[in-house]
Amino acid sequence: MTDTPLLHTSEIAKRYGSVVALRSVDLVVGRGEVHGLVGANGAGKSTLVKILTGVLRPDSGVVEVDGKRVRLRSPAHARAAGLAPVFQDPAFARDLTLADNLKLTGTSHAGFRRQLELLEIRDVDLGARAGELALPLLRMLDLARSLAHDPRLILLDEITAALPADYAQQVFGAIARAKADGRSVLFISHRLLEVQELCDQVTVLRDGRNVVTHARAEDLEQRIVAAMLGERAALAVTEPAKVAPVRSVVPGEPALSVRNLSDGHRVRDVSFSIAKGEVLGITGLEGQGQDELFALLSGDRRASGGEIVVAGQPLSARHPVDAIRRGLALVPGDRLEALLPQRPVAENLATPTYARPSKWGWINADRERQKVSDAIKRLSIDTRAQAQVKRLSGGNQQKVAIGRWLVAGFDTLLCFDPTRGIDVGTKHQIYDLFRELADAGRSVLMFTSELREVPLACDRVLVMYGGRIVAEMPSAEADEATLLNSAHGLAETLADQA
Numbered sequence: 444m445t446d447t448p449l450l451h452t453s454e455i456a457k458r459y460g461s462v463v464a465l466r467s468v469d470l471v472v473g474r475g476e477v478h479g480l481v482g483a484n485g486a487g488k489s490t491l492v493k494i495l496t497g498v499l500r501p502d503s504g505v506v507e508v509d510g511k512r513v514r515l516r517s518p519a520h521a522r523a524a525g526l527a528p529v530f531q532d533p534a535f536a537r538d539l540t541l542a543d544n545l546k547l548t549g550t551s552h553a554g555f556r557r558q559l560e561l562l563e564i565r566d567v568d569l570g571a572r573a574g575e576l577a578l579p580l581l582r583m584l585d586l587a588r589s590l591a592h593d594p595r596l597i598l599l600d601e602i603t604a605a606l607p608a609d610y611a612q613q614v615f616g617a618i619a620r621a622k623a624d625g626r627s628v629l630f631i632s633h634r635l636l637e638v639q640e641l642c643d644q645v646t647v648l649r650d651g652r653n654v655v656t657h658a659r660a661e662d663l664e665q666r667i668v669a670a671m672l673g674e675r676a677a678l679a680v681t682e683p684a685k686v687a688p689v690r691s692v693v694p695g696e697p698a699l700s701v702r703n704l705s706d707g708h709r710v711r712d713v714s715f716s717i718a719k720g721e722v723l724g725i726t727g728l729e730g731q732g733q734d735e736l737f738a739l740l741s742g743d744r745r746a747s748g749g750e751i752v753v754a755g756q757p758l759s760a761r762h763p764v765d766a767i768r769r770g771l772a773l774v775p776g777d778r779l780e781a782l783l784p785q786r787p788v789a790e791n792l793a794t795p796t797y798a799r800p801s802k803w804g805w806i807n808a809d810r811e812r813q814k815v816s817d818a819i820k821r822l823s824i825d826t827r828a829q830a831q832v833k834r835l836s837g838g839n840q841q842k843v844a845i846g847r848w849l850v851a852g853f854d855t856l857l858c859f860d861p862t863r864g865i866d867v868g869t870k871h872q873i874y875d876l877f878r879e880l881a882d883a884g885r886s887v888l889m890f891t892s893e894l895r896e897v898p899l900a901c902d903r904v905l906v907m908y909g910g911r912i913v914a915e916m917p918s919a920e921a922d923e924a925t926l927l928n929s930a931h932g933l934a935e936t937l938a939d940q941a
């Protein structure tokens with residue numbers, strides 16, 4: 444009996460109208476096993492998780508838990524069968540308090556609090572509205588809620604995407620505890636190094652089918668990328684991390700400078716500039732003032748002190764449109780803020796053009812269509828479900844959030860974890876794209892929680908801690924250990940060096 448796997452799916456298939464999301468998936472997850480599930484954007488991973496957690500019914504196929512066939516009729520039913528998810532976009536009703544959200548899922552406050560303690564998440568006010576909380580924190584709360592149900596299989600759908608290093612460590616700790624308790628974990632991630640380090644087995648989905656399952660191995664990353672994307676593409680993205688060559692930034696007036704910027708709360712005396720033609724990275728642990736800094740730069744929040752200078756002229760934005768008119772475009776951390784979920788892909792891509800500054804001029808409908816189609820190609824957006832953006836897979840929605848500005852134009856792109864949830868193949872296309880934009884004299888300021896991304900995408904990087912910039916270095920020197928040290932506030936600060 445102990446040989447019976449905890450979960451066994453056979454020939455699971457699911458289509459959404461004409462879109463075939465899953466053709467036939469066979470998956471076996473053993474007890475106490477951490478099982479990775481990987482695949483390119485749109486391969487069908489989230490659809491499978493939704494089927495296994497009672498959100499969707501499969502068109503055909505069989506799910507067995509403990510050797511017994513189950514029909515998972517609802518999320519509550521799946522939880523009762525021991526299967527509990529954490530989704531890419533946390534399943535909290537944003538206009539309700541946390542306490543009300545816990546009530547909706549029948550989660551005990553004591554169990555939830557106990558899990559928060561284990562995850563070292565403190566000072567959570569159950570009276571706070573979910574919509575007021577930052578996305579990374581919501582993910583952690585979602586994890587605590589799932590664990591509070593004492594699941595036998597925890598399904599983590601890209602929980603670490605856009606999760607800063609300190610929270611990611613807590614997630615890894617929770618996975619290790621689950622395994623030690625004999626629970627199983629289905630772990631979905633586009634961060635393949637994590638998959639290699641955490642998982643006992645890894646199944647690769649491609650075009651709605653499981654193509655291979657590998658046991659833990661040294662060269663797993665290369666093998667899974669080959670199965671996901673094909674051999675040639677795999678070579679291009681798994682060769683040793685290249686340090687971005689130092690680019691010739693355009694001398695003279697910076698594209699954007701910030702002097703002694705403060706918001707009286709989380710951002711303290713921040714000063715830096717970005718040259719035209721530069722890709723500047725910012726990184727930091729959760730809650731170090733990065734969200735507020737981007738809100739100030741994008742005109743979503745007013746500074747209490749200091750100044751923002753755009754191409755030599757002060758910017759005093761009262762509204763994001765003021766910043767857009769000066770060429771500052773934002774890709775927010777939470778893509779749902781950027782998208783019109785009910786509207787088609789093409790309309791979403793064209794939307795910011797309506798706020799476009801006159802200096803870029805009005806473009807005619809044909810040219811706009813051409814730009815939309817170029818953005819779709821450039822970012823490999825899977826448009827099989829293009830009638831409504833909410834029907835795209837998570838990674839493809841993220842690509843639309845970036846693509847909007849390729850269509851509208853900008854001088855400086857402010858982007859917050861731009862490659863969140865994007866597969867390894869397209870990630871590299873995005874780094875190349877940023878490089879091309881920089882070579883054409885534009886600038887990119889990108890916050891990234893994925894430290895490995897810094898040398899691949901940026902010329903230079905700043906580290907935030909406690910609302911201040913505490914370190915600055917060329918990306919050639921920005922290895923993970925150095926960045927983490929600074930991010931924890933352990934390095935000599937810029938002020939100390941001065």
Ligand SMILES: Nc1ncnc2c1ncn2[C@@H]1O[C@H](COP(=O)(O)OP(=O)(O)OP(=O)(O)O)[C@@H](O)[C@H]1O
Pocket residue numbers: 459460462463464482483484485486487488489490491825827828833834835836837838839864866
């Ligand atoms: N409600 C829906 N209506 C139509 N098509 C949908 C719907 N939900 C998902 N799809 C389509 O099903 C396919 C698989 O999507 P899914 O979200 O399962 O992919 P994924 O592997 O999780 O991708 P990602 O890595 O980007 O999160 C995609 O082509 C997607 O557009």
